[in-house]
Amino acid sequence: MKRKILSAIVIGLFTANAAIAAGKTALKSGIETASMDKSVRAADDFYLYTNGSWMKNTPIPADRASWGTFAQMSEELQPRLRALIEEAAAKGGSADAKRVGDLFASMMDEARVEQLGITPLAGERARIAALNDKKQLAAQFAHFSRMGVSSPFDVGIHQDNKDSTRYVADLGQSGLSMPDRDYYLKKDDAKLAETLAKFEAHVAKLMALAGDKNAAATAKAVVNVETRLAQIQWTKVELRDPVKAYNKVEVAKLNELMPGFDFATWMDGVHIGGKVKDVMVSQPSYLQALDKVIAEVSLEDWKAYMDYRLLATYAPRLSKAFVDEHFSFYGTALSGATELRPRWKRAVSLTENAMGESIGKLYVAKHFPPEAKARMEKLVKNLLQAFKQGIDNLEWMSPATRKEAHAKLAKFTTKIGYPNKWRDYSALEIKRDDLVGNVMRANQFEHERQVNKLGKSIDRDEWLMPPQQINAYYNPEMNEIVFPAAILQPPFFDMKADDAVNYGGIGAVIGHEISHGFDDQGSQYDGDGNLRNWWTEEDGKRFKERTAILVKQYGDFEALPGYKVNGELTLGENIGDNSGLAVAYKAYKLSLKGKKAPVIDGLTGDQRFYMGWAQVWRSKYRDAALIGQLKSDPHSPGPFRANGTVRNQPGFYDAFSVKEGDKLYLAPKERAIIW
Template sequence: MKAQVLSVIALLIAGTTSSASSYAAEPAKAASPSVLLSGVDTKFQDKSVAPQDDFYRHVNGAWLKNAQIPSDRSSAGAFMDLREAVVPRLHTIIQGLSKGQNAQGSDAQKIADLFASFMDTKAIEAAGLKPLQADFAKIDAISDKNQLPATFAWLNRISVTAPFDVQVHQDNKDSTKYVLDIGQSGLALPDRDYYLKDDDAKLKATREKYLQHIEKMLSLAGNKDAAKKAAAILALETELAKVQWTKVELRDPIKAYNKIPLNELSKLGAGYDWNAYLKELGVSGKIDYVIVAQPSYITGMSKVLAETPLDTIKAYLKWHTFSSAASQLPKQFSDESFAFFSKTLRGVPSQEVRWKRGVRLVDSGMGESLGKLYVEKHFPADSKAKMEQLVNNLLLAYKQSVDTLDWMSDATKKEAQAKLATFMPKIGYPNKWKDYSELKIVKGDAVGNLRAIRQFAAQTELNKLGKPIDRDEWGMTPQTVNAYYNPEMNEIVFPAAILQAPFFNPKADDAVNYGGIGAVIGHEISHGFDDQGAQYDGLGNLRDWWTKEDHEKFAAKTAALVKQYNAFSPVSGYHVNGELTLGENIADNSGLAIAYKAYILSLGGKPAPVIGGLTGDQRFFMGFAQVWRGKLREQEAIIRIKTDPHSPGEFRANGTLRNMTPFYQSFGVKEANKMYLPPAERVTIW
């Protein structure tokens, strides 16, 4: 239940204070030290589009007309620009470490050698596929299907795709302990629909190209039966896709909570040795039950594996072992992997320059160590204090709003207030940094280092079992342009990298900050009360604390929201899935509503200044809309429609604003305008 990655680079302009309150932007004027910046990106506006008809294009239209998606990306926009701005900063940090004399075993040595090993293409070419031969031999040695459970556990520990995966997290009904969760996996394509939708020509074509990709990769590796094995691998993945749950079904935390004692696991699938699996995973004796997220999938998977020839299963396992390491393999393999997974699947014409890929590798493997250095250089101390004030204002606005809700009973309001009181904000960076002392990085061993960082990450998670909950842990690094809510911790987390303009600009007037980062804060808080998060109490436990009548009223509001978003079509022939995106749509609508209330509270009863000819309310809503400036390649857009619980940016802006009555008042939206929704159709939750 994490928020979508948001990011923005804003061209902030200054304006002069004026008594005008109508919507009429003035030319930018030079800023003096005493003049607040408006925070509005007027450069990217299209004044030919009326804000009352298409606010998203009014705010972002000039950019949408002129911007080009870089050839090495599947998307472009405000959030992606901010993300990309982080990469050279991290590169500079890595280069600085690489020039120093680093003690063996230090984080500095590991970061420098991890990056250097990826950049050493001569060593990678010379090694060829030799680094994978031991893995291939281990899979080749499987002589009986009884050996598969231990093999799957080994693959889970090195983060290679297997028919199912495991995750360690807090028990959803006892948040004081960690538990092992078993869930569906096993596919290379983004969603089961890519395997099963024969009536969708684009998905079918992608599936056919995936088959060709497997065959080419196997041929490059010298496999003489490449075509036959590729067909068998695709057929096995298709059978697994048939028994998987849909993305919408996966959203139900109650259905996904299936507590099963270890001695009853065998009932899910005949002939599957769970004891062997748990022993190889290294958790025997640490747990006495697991949570099986999709029991019917495990049963179906067991049947599929029982009916599939062992040689096919082995070919499938070798393929995923091979494919998962492609980025660290010689050019012919890494290029072919890029050609399918980026160029074909996402529409990206060109591969990123190698140093950027190296930075991303280090960031994924040693992110907190890198993040510690990042915040020292790029996160002002006063930003954290100002963010804490913003968070407190948003929580206060939520607290006041709960008491005024006409659809929530007094009993449920009391529980909601109790949950709000226990929210834990985390801002900027962790209080306690991750310990990488057990991670071993060897210079010159690109594949081995990839294996090491993946195994370290998996083992770090498994080591939590049987230990107290670590409430200082972060699920994102400080340099991540993102934010999230964790219902099991009842925490909202805002990494340092998202606390930049136009989300957050300490030099700008508060209006845009509340429309930007304020809406993000409100979004994350509201996840505690969306259709999923509302099922967790303030302690992080799945518990129904709503009355029956409240459930019914809330369901009516959310059904209307589903209908609204189902009507949006970002790609011809494809519509937003209102059920899949419901939680995020609730968070967008609720977050903006509460951010607006918090902004009004922040004024303390005084009128907002008019800056650049814009009222405070107008700047607030423009600040929100400019956050969602973006473009997607068509292939990427289809993937997100199928898999992303967030709506496309255009509809996160316009779809949300159409439900906000203060927006209508700020811009004079009338019934004849395209942004208009009749009051009875506007969904107001908070």
């Protein structure tokens, strides 16, 4: 993965049919029938059949690049989070509440921000201007890493992919201002070429606002540097290969990759010097080529590039002229939105980004009681059981690999709602009148939190998302599935609805995350989170044959004229969707215990199950945003997540009488059935 009060959000699951049988008030279908377009045949376009009227009648809000279920849920969540933040600040008491309130207030104090203008960045810009030797770039790149500014490569901290008992520092490519290298390199693509021209114009305007007398030349230099970086970077598809990215290098030998770069200074600058004897280098060929790029690009161009990267990072926290110019490119040219989000919403997002778990703690206390977590745990347990049975029934898998798959599944860890222990923000200094300083210190705080993991035991209580985030994830190194509290509400889960729609919604999301443990990437890790091939050679070939079917299927989908879905980039998510929906269907059928599901709103249980899936993915995109997603996002656009998944599900064919000749029909041998 990717509004009602949560006080009883999952109480009804597994009880709907029992309630009907007992003569209690029948539960609703959970399907928004007003959103359907019944003039479209389900067998031809299931997405439009389920969502066609919604697509026709729902505009994309002016301040949004796209709109759909996730965006709408997020929008409805914003005032709740604002209320929690302001209430905590008003009550005072704890230092944490004061930090949250002061950070929010610093963003809301527009008069103070206008008064300061660009002066909060004066010291940082002076630091860049004072550079007089390329040898100093190592210290500057490291400094940028600490303060959250993108430079040509950065450091991340995670578990060693082949030894999940220890943390490693991972050096990876970075430094581009646009979503993908194609924006710089695809000169034959008119839309991307136009966006590149708009980017150069934007850089010139932003630098002119900052007082640059040679803004046009600076802009050309920035585009030149970023184009050089794009030329040597790995593609998004190449970045998906965990084996290719596993390159352990002794610290003492880093200079063999980049002889002209002062790695000792850089290591000290990012505060990992002396903490590690080796590091991971995810893209070694990139660093090797970067050494040449650093040598060939002039120091003045590097300074121009870094000045822009600094301004681009902090422009949204400066005075209105900088905010507007930043939005004109990143909001409008690159994404298609025409209106800036209200300041209070941007303030909520800023506070969440800096202190997500502090707000999450408040959210959980008010909106997610213990009994909700208990019910969700039961649901996940049932989905895991259905997946287990699915493994037993795989005709293409040998007993040896099946045994390993079961061993991995048995070691899954499930996290529901919120973490067992909350993050400590006591070392983060927040000042009510220092917005830019607050953001810098928050970035530095997070950087230090990460690098301080090195040499310590694995924190298995850590969450990668706060409870109020509407999403879910699988972490292969932890072999864990995680479901934040905020996703547990309609349309993913509706306590007033019959079971079918909930299995098609949150059930399929759970199945999706379980399936990530067995997608083309996750299947390369074992139950302990280590990168290890546990497949027999023959089973590995069979698995790749099945995944190749999905690559072809989704690669044929055209989202815009001339822009198709990248079947290789989206493969993992497409496996998650297809296998997740399949296991959710098995779990739904098991929940009926042999009884027939009721017909509600003229729809059978199986029909409501698949429609529950399709209505979750309803979405509309502005063209610029859709192109950006196709180039950089591993998720397929919503219409293809709906249609592309159901046509591989045997149950869908029965539910909607799909026959040969229908547009969604695939012959049995053409269907991708994996887990």
